[in-house]
Amino acid sequence: MEQRCDWALTGSNFLRDYHDNEWGKKTTDEQEVFEMLSLEIMQAGLNWDLVLKKRQNFRKAFDNFEVDKVAAYDTAKMDELCHNVAIIRNKRKITATINNAQAVIRLRSEGIGLAEFVWKFSDNKTVMNNWDHPEQVPSETSFSKKIASELxxxxxxxxxxxxxxxFLQAIGIINDHLSYCEFKN
Structure with missing residues (x-):
């Protein structure tokens, strides 16, 4: 049996597949990075398994997280999203997602994409942590505080x-797979 981080053993196949194939793996595609940021926002106060179960619904509702399309959403589209029972219908989170797509467009006008912007903080390298127990993995660090402030x-x-x-874990800037996890590298 494969050794995994403890959190990947407690949920659905969606959670295990995410752990095995995405979490901690370097992602630099702007659309994928924007999707992960958006999904992490949707997850706030909830659990990741729930978000992953609704992931295809989110992709459909948010035009596959195409930044230009999401940035152009109007009030009618926001209302549609707030009434979409297939996704998490938190108006603050939906508004933030639309706002963040607009922020990505502003970044582009400065000559930098979202992926490039966040990866520059680690000099385009993954921060490989070496935790032995789940309790050691922090929920925030001075590094995440700095990037949050810059965002x-x-x-x-x-x-x-x-x-x-x-978010940094999701796109591989931080790799927090536990030391015994076979999916660490």
Missing amino acids: QKKGFKFVGPTITYS
């Missing part, structure tokens, strides 16, 4: 240090 300065919303830390 906020660029107009991003709903990106506190904890959501930002999870």
Whole structure:
């Protein structure tokens, strides 16, 4: 039997597949990075397994997280999303996702994409942590606080240090697979 991080043993196949194939793996595609940021925001206060179960619904509802399309959403589209029972219908989170797509467009006008912007903080390298126990994995660090602050300065919303830390794990800037996990590298 394969050794996994403890959290990947407690949920659905969606959770295990995410752990095995995505979490902690370097992601630099802007659309994928934007999707992960958006999903991490949707997860706030809930559990990741729930978000992953609804992931295809989110992709459909948010035009596959195409930044330009999401940035152009109007009030009618926001209302549609707030009434979509297939996704998490939190108006603040939906508004933040639309706002963040607009912030990505502003970044582009400065000559930098979202992926490039966040990866520059680690010099384009994955931070490989070496935790032996789940309790050792932090929910935020000075590193995530710094990036959250920089994202906020660029107009991003709903990106506190904890959501930002999870986002950094999701796109592989931080690799927090436990030392015994066979999916660490």
